[in-house]
Amino acid sequence: MYTVLIAENEPWVLKGIVQMVKAAGMEFQVVGECSNGNEAWNMIQEVWPMLLITDIMMPELDGLSLIKRIAEQRIPMVSVIISGYDNFQYAQKAMSYGVSEYLLKPLEYEILTEALKRSKDKLESLKDLNNYIVRFQCLLENSQGLALDTIMQKQNQLIQSILRLHGLNNNARVGLLNILDNKLKTLLNDFGIEFRDIPKSKHQDETSILKYYMAMLEKWYLEYPRMVKSSMPEAIAQSCRYIETNFKTNLSLAEMANLTNFSISHFSMLFKEHTGSSFVSYVNRLRVDEAKKLLRTSSYAVSEIADIVGYASGPYFTRVFKAHTGVSPLEYRRRMGS
Known part of the structure; x- marks a missing residue:
C-alpha cells in the first residue's frame, strides 16, 4: 500500500488527479488533498504520505519550495511535480531536490500511471522508514488513551529500533531521528510548552540520544493534555x-x-x-x-x-x-x- 498526498490549487484539476490515482490501482491510497503548499506541508506532518504529487505553481508555498523543504528535512517520500511549464530550469531544480518525475499539464491518465509504476521500486524501499514515522505519530497522539508508562515504553522501543539502524543504514537513522526531533519541537512550540531545559547532549552515543528523546516525549505527554482548551467553539x-x-x-x-x-x-x-x-x-x-x-x-x-x-x-x-x-x-x- 502506497499512501498519496495531492497538492493542486485548481479544484477541477485536483479532482481529476485524485480520480486518476484511484483508478491506477488499489495499491495507491489517496490520504490527503490540498490546495496550496502550506496546507500540504501541514498535512505531510499529520499523515506522512509515501508519495507526493504536487503542482509547481501554488499560492503561499509553491511546489518547488515544498519539495525543497521535504529534501532538507530528509523526509522519506517520493515526489512527483506536475507543471504547466516546459521549462528546463524548473525541471533541473526539481531534480536537484530529488523529484522522481516532472510531468506536464494537461496531465493524461496513461502518463500518470506510467510515472506511478516507475515509482514503485523507490516506494518499496521507503516502506519501512515510513512505518517508523507513522507509528511515532500515532503514539504522539495516543489515540488509544494509553497510560503514560505504557506509551513511554512503546516509544522507547520504537526509538531503540531506529537506533539499531546504525549498522545497516546510518543515513536513514540520522534522517528519522531528525524528523522525530523536528516534530517534537514543533508540537511543543505550537502549544507553548517549554522544553529548552532539555539540552541536546553533545555525546552521540545511543544512551545519550535515547535519554534526550525520552525526556522530550515525557514533557509532551505530561504537559500536552493541560494545553487542550476546555471551551470548544x-x-x-x-x-x-x-x-x-x-x-x-x-x-x-x-x-x-x-x-x-x-x-x-x-x-x-x-x-x-x-x-x-x-x-x-x-x-x-x-x-x-x-x-x-x-x-x-x-x-x-x-x-x-x-x-x-x-x-x-x-x-x-x-x-x-x-x-x-x-x-x-x-x-x-x-x-x-x-
Whole structure:
C-alpha cells in the first residue's frame, strides 16, 4: 500500500488527479488533498504520505519550495511535480531536490500511471522508514488513551529500533531521528510548552540520544493534555458531531473546512487545538473503534469490515488498525476470541 498526498490549487484539476490515482490501482491510497503548499506541508506532518504529487505553481508555498523543504528535512517520500511549464530550469531544480518525475499539464491518465509504476521500486524501499514515522505519530497522539508508562515504553522501543539502524543504514537513522526531533519541537512550540531545559547532549552515543528523546516525549505527554482548551467553539463541536455521524463516508479536510466556513489551514489548526487530535487521526480513531466492535461481534471478513467503516483499501485499513492497536485485525479478532 502506497499512501498519496495531492497538492493542486485548481479544484477541477485536483479532482481529476485524485480520480486518476484511484483508478491506477488499489495499491495507491489517496490520504490527503490540498490546495496550496502550506496546507500540504501541514498535512505531510499529520499523515506522512509515501508519495507526493504536487503542482509547481501554488499560492503561499509553491511546489518547488515544498519539495525543497521535504529534501532538507530528509523526509522519506517520493515526489512527483506536475507543471504547466516546459521549462528546463524548473525541471533541473526539481531534480536537484530529488523529484522522481516532472510531468506536464494537461496531465493524461496513461502518463500518470506510467510515472506511478516507475515509482514503485523507490516506494518499496521507503516502506519501512515510513512505518517508523507513522507509528511515532500515532503514539504522539495516543489515540488509544494509553497510560503514560505504557506509551513511554512503546516509544522507547520504537526509538531503540531506529537506533539499531546504525549498522545497516546510518543515513536513514540520522534522517528519522531528525524528523522525530523536528516534530517534537514543533508540537511543543505550537502549544507553548517549554522544553529548552532539555539540552541536546553533545555525546552521540545511543544512551545519550535515547535519554534526550525520552525526556522530550515525557514533557509532551505530561504537559500536552493541560494545553487542550476546555471551551470548544460551536463550529468545531458541530464538526465533531458531523464526523461522528458520517465517519464511514469519504470525509475530507476540505469538506469539513467548507462546512464551517473556515479555510483548510484555519480549520485544521482549530480542530487540533480543541480536540487534541488532527482531523485525520480523529476519523481514523472512530473507524478503528467501530472496526474493533465488528471484529468482536460479527463474522464479516476483514476486507468487508474495511469497506463498512470507510476504507476503500483493505491493506490500508490493516495498516491504520495496526498503528492504532499494535496488532493486525485478524490478530485482534483471534485474541478477543471472536
